[in-house]
Amino acid sequence: MTKRPVLVVLFDDVQSLDVTGPVEVFAGAARAAGGDSAYPIVTASLDGGPVRTQSGLRLLPDTTLAAAERPHTLLVPGGEGTRHPDPRLIDWLRAHAPGAERLVSVCTGALLLAEAGLLDGRRATTHWAACDHLARCYPEVEVEADPIFVRDGRLSTSAGVTAGIDLALALVEEDLGRDTALTVARHLVVFLRRPGNQAQFSAQLSAQTAQREPLRDLQQWITEHPEKDLSVEALAARARLSPRHFARAFQAETGTTPGRYVDQVRLEHARRLLEETADGVLEVSRAAGYGTPEAMRRAFVKAMGTAPADYRRRFHAPVPNAPAPNAPLPNAPVPNAPVPNAPVPNVPRTTR
Numbered sequence: 001m002t003k004r005p006v007l008v009v010l011f012d013d014v015q016s017l018d019v020t021g022p023v024e025v026f027a028g029a030a031r032a033a034g035g036d037s038a039y040p041i042v043t044a045s046l047d048g049g050p051v052r053t054q055s056g057l058r059l060l061p062d063t064t065l066a067a068a069e070r071p072h073t074l075l076v077p078g079g080e081g082t083r084h085p086d087p088r089l090i091d092w093l094r095a096h097a098p099g100a101e102r103l104v105s106v107c108t109g110a111l112l113l114a115e116a117g118l119l120d121g122r123r124a125t126t127h128w129a130a131c132d133h134l135a136r137c138y139p140e141v142e143v144e145a146d147p148i149f150v151r152d153g154r155l156s157t158s159a160g161v162t163a164g165i166d167l168a169l170a171l172v173e174e175d176l177g178r179d180t181a182l183t184v185a186r187h188l189v190v191f192l193r194r195p196g197n198q199a200q201f202s203a204q205l206s207a208q209t210a211q212r213e214p215l216r217d218l219q220q221w222i223t224e225h226p227e228k229d230l231s232v233e234a235l236a237a238r239a240r241l242s243p244r245h246f247a248r249a250f251q252a253e254t255g256t257t258p259g260r261y262v263d264q265v266r267l268e269h270a271r272r273l274l275e276e277t278a279d280g281v282l283e284v285s286r287a288a289g290y291g292t293p294e295a296m297r298r299a300f301v302k303a304m305g306t307a308p309a310d311y312r313r314r315f316h317a318p319v320p321n322a323p324a325p326n327a328p329l330p331n332a333p334v335p336n337a338p339v340p341n342a343p344v345p346n347v348p349r350t351t352r
Contacts, residue, residue: 001037004175007071007100009109010045010061011081011089016053017161018077018106019043025168026073028184033176044068046088054080065092073171074100077164078107078127090116102171105157106164113157114138123152127160165190214239215253222262226269226289230262262289267303270296274312281308 006026008019026039045051048064074097093116097103105113110126111134113119120140125131131145144150149158149167158167165188173181218239222230235258236246250258270288273279281293285308290296293308300308 001033001035002175003037003040004072004102005040005042005069006073006075007068008041008043008075009065009077009089009093009112010043010051010059011079011086012051013054013079013081014051014059014077015079015107015161016055016057016059018079018109018164019053019059021162021165022075022104022106022168024188025165025172025184028187029172029176029180032180032183032187038176039073042068042071046086046092065089065096070096070099072100073102073104076103076105076109076112078105078109078111078160082108082111085112085115093118101154103155104167104171106167107158107160110134110157113155114141119155119157122155123150124155124157125150125159126157129160162190212249212253214241215250219254219261223265223269226262226266227287228289230258230289232258263299263303266290267299270300270308271311274308284308 006023008023010019023041026041030038042063043059043061044063044065044067045061046065048061048067050058050060052058076093076097090112093112097113097116097118103113103118105124105126107127108130110119110124111130114124114134114137119138121142123142123144124134125144125147126134128145131143134141135143135145147159148163149156149170151170156167156171158164169181169185169190172184218235221238222235228234232243232247235250236243239246241249247258250261254261256264266289270284270290273284273287277284279287281296285291285293285296288296290299297307300306300311304311306314
């Protein structure tokens, strides 16, 4: 079995989940592959001494960075400790990170890589709250603020905290195949896997909340009724404003246009239905306000780079005791089969 040693960099005020999330993925993948040799994991700090995470947990490294062997995958987590890093850590990254076959950052770990000059001319992402800082302080970096992770050759960067798990699962799938990655995802009770270009935020979180009550109430109404007529004219009438005044006021208070907000709401609603229900694509497209499966398909491909059917295959979580899509209900007659004399029970369909 091919060994892919993983070296995890530790420092004071590291985010504990940035460390343990990917580590659990790689360790679980090694077990699923039949042993611990697939991903030998080593943790290291500058002096080899314990580090305190930003939540107060203490982590004991295996060794010092100076003594660590060259890894296949070098993983650099984030946390408050990236704000004012030890210059020695930056020097070590600058000297040794290029030797790793795969360089991975989680959350604000990207700031450490940027400070070491390792992101210059490369595409990268980080926690949403640090994207502006990364772009402003390191203009040579091509910052992509929306995706949960970005892969640029041997370099992979991820957004905040749990996005490190998504990225680690993607790497495992690349190394050991989908079945192994799916086994790990099931064990950790997470999706396999959110696409890298999936947005960090839901529509409600990515847009600001309007200050004026009519617009704020309208935002909530949109999220609850994505299937309605959500044209600017219809929404303006509901807000009792002229279309022109409404469009200006909505963008000024939410930071996005009505059309973009509606697009995000509908996409998020459709995603949730595909993940959580057994409804057919036609039903989902109508419930989410797209009208037709083709309109929904175009929206998914444009926003996420994948079709609704592919998205469902990746992320659908079966509803306990619910029938599969297009499957006959329990105790219902099978098509073209003899119907028994006893009446067929009326079994309601389970929905969410």
